[in-house]
Amino acid sequence: MFTPQNTTKRMKRTILLTLLSISTFTQGAFAQQDSIMLDKIYHESFYNGQAYDNLHHLTKKIGHRIAGSPRADKAVAWSKSIMEELPFDRVYLQDVKVPYWDRGPQEKAYLVGSNEPLSVLALGGSVSTPAKGLVAEVIEVELLSDLKKYGDQVRGKIVFINKPWDESIVETGVAYGLNSSQRSRGPAEAAKLGAVAYLFRSLSSSKTDDYPHTGGTGYVKGIDSIPAMAISATSAIKLSNALKANLHTKVYLEQHAAWKGIVHTHNVIAEWKGQQSPDKIITIGGHIDSWDVGEGAHDNGTGTMGTLDAIRTLMALGYQPKHTIRLVFYMNEENGVHGASAYGQIAKDKQEQIIAAIESDAGGFAPRGFDIKASADRVAWIQQHWKPLFDQKFWVSRFLQGSPGVDSGVWGKHFPNTVMFNFRPDPHRYFDLHHTAKDVFEAVDKRELQSGVAAIASLLYLVDQQIDQL
Template sequence: MSASAQTSKIDSVNIRKIYDEALLRGQSYDNLRQLTGQIGGRLSGSPQAQQAVDWGKVTMEKLGLDRVYLQEVMVPHWVRGAKEKAEIKPAKGKGVALNVCALGGSVGTGGKLRAGVVEVKTWAELAALPADRVKGKFVFFNRPMNAAYIETGRAYGEAGDQRRNGAVEAAKRGAVGALVRSLTLAHDDFPHTGAMRYDEAVAKLPAAALSTNGADELSQLLKADPDLTFELEMSCETLSEVKSYNVVGEIRGSRLPDEIITVGGHLDSWDLAQGAHDDGTGCVQSMEVLRLLKATGLRPERTVRAVLFMNEENGVRGGNKYAELAKAANEKHLAAMESDGGGFTPRGFTIEAPAATVKRLQQWQPLFAPYFSGRFTAGHAGTDIEPLKGQVKALIGYDCDSQRYFDIHHTAADTFDKVNRRELELGGASMAGLIYLLSKYGL
């Protein structure tokens, strides 16, 4: 047997050990139960976010790692306030109540805000409307996600400009508010929150998401009655920034301790539910990577660091701070991996790196094929590790089945009961397997 074949066999056996440990004694699921059940939603700046920091630190300390510590970071503090209310007011007949939620960072309405509605699906449609058709009205952005795409993240990315920029573009035309179709392929009554932005050059308008059923109903009623009005009431506001933390735990490398491999997820979540798939699963999987390496006796040759990032959802302050501190300390980062696509069935990994590095990583695909996670493709790796670009040789995203993710993403439905134990533990094992190889062979 050749040396390379012998090495491959040893690696196959070790990766099997990792999967056995995860499936027989994995702790990701029980850790997630604690995080979601005891703390719940963890919006940046909230008391729950601080509770999550404390929980993450204690949980990693129990693993007996070489080091566990906090990285201080200032974060935004937006609060939703009382539950939002919305109603379609036809010229004749009864009003129709709709399920809505404020977009993250929106200003409130200052009481009840009532105005006409103009519906658009593209920026060009909005630009083409005469000024008197838009001024003093709500602009209703109703472009659905493209259901023809196999990768749902692509559809989310394309439709997301409405949520991010809708309030700014509506303000430029003299509107009083922005209504946005929820970013999901599901047809239901759950509105999806998410970050939006303002531009200091124009007025800050209240911005709300409508459920897909609500958006369809408003669109239909507008066709029958273009002069109907919409009433919205939101009490959200932005408070002063709050001190928070990234939570970091690491196993020091046995041979090359100064070379660092980072794996992480974001500890904050939106406030409508428990933040289970987004991104409680990524946090518990990242911690589980360290536990799996310890439990199997596969001490990494390079330092492996798990990071629970704060404030991915509405600012990426934690990701930026981690990269800033790494650069200031002149740390040598080999690779960074992120899990932020839910805890669904593993498929493989997406890689942001030069073509030669992608090809190098793809040589390990056969080792993951038995676990159905051998798809290694070029693609976006993750928001929190993106600031490390230029400091690492490869950014790697954990890639899992995406078909159900946007049904619950940023909604009240993102709860622990939507997570499958085996899918979650398989994902942690996949991540640990690749990090084992990276720590042994580098890039």
């Protein structure tokens, strides 16, 4: 039946439907525009990417670079120089003070009697053995908590933690996390019971790996500091078998590591000024320091050279950012995180508006996606609007709520509302190389690296364009 009321209703519905279809059409048009931009980004990265060549320089001409070392300073100066070659508005160094730990001459370890060598590396931050080394019997356990039952028998012995890696976990970072706390708090726990040294089975995803994996450890005030070393997975198996054959097997350990005091060093920062909201900042980057073995290629040469190249890619395409994009190469992620602390403190004091962060510190393997530190609603929005641009065409499909990277996590304490993205490449091989002499340039695949650069550049573009809609 025709009534004026029905006409009004009908008109309202028509207007609503028209608005909806305009909005769907506009969204579709934007999505199409974004899709075209992502195609261009991937094309630029695969054809003209510079991350791989820059990584070659960093790893082969500079090499590993623990914070406080002369090589770390060289990496800082060189990073600044390559940033200055790009059209950033500002490139500068930010002061950071770090404690410098030096490994000294190569460690030695063997089974006393057979002289069978054991592959070991001092854990970062460890004190040295006596200059002529030490010899002691060994107590083997899987867990630190198992030590209690040995009570007084631990006195004068080497505590050997032999907990194998859980190979069934695909998310290798989780397997790493299950064992890593025993690396950091073990020496103090063992020393409390009178142990003379600490041997820790390397955090490696392979049982056939004879490379020891270093990593940070620590001590507790008031408890003796004892030398702490990582032992390779195969040497751990060798030692365990020797102990099964003879419980009184003795081991010789020698290392000369020491703290060398406080050193003044830097974060390296470059800014590309936003055209619409220059005061709103998107921070992107990774740590420039590495452990003092191998070449720090996957950890974290790929993260630094990759994020730099992501910005270069957008620059090469003539892109003009809405917000200021700030690239940060953090110093000292590996043994103190002082670079990220300094960055956060300065940004907090200046009351900066950091609206988003992207970190790359999980290797340069084929990209799989991003973990996102944001509310569930925001993550759902990203899954709905951004994921379809990546997943089928570029094989990048992980957009899940999760933790930020270590550096973003540290400075992010001052910025609880910043949306943070943590780049996630394929995790399978990362912990075969992590913190070892095997983490070299040759372990990085150019195509995988540049595919990661394209994924990061695409995300950076979408964040810059659409963060205000989140």
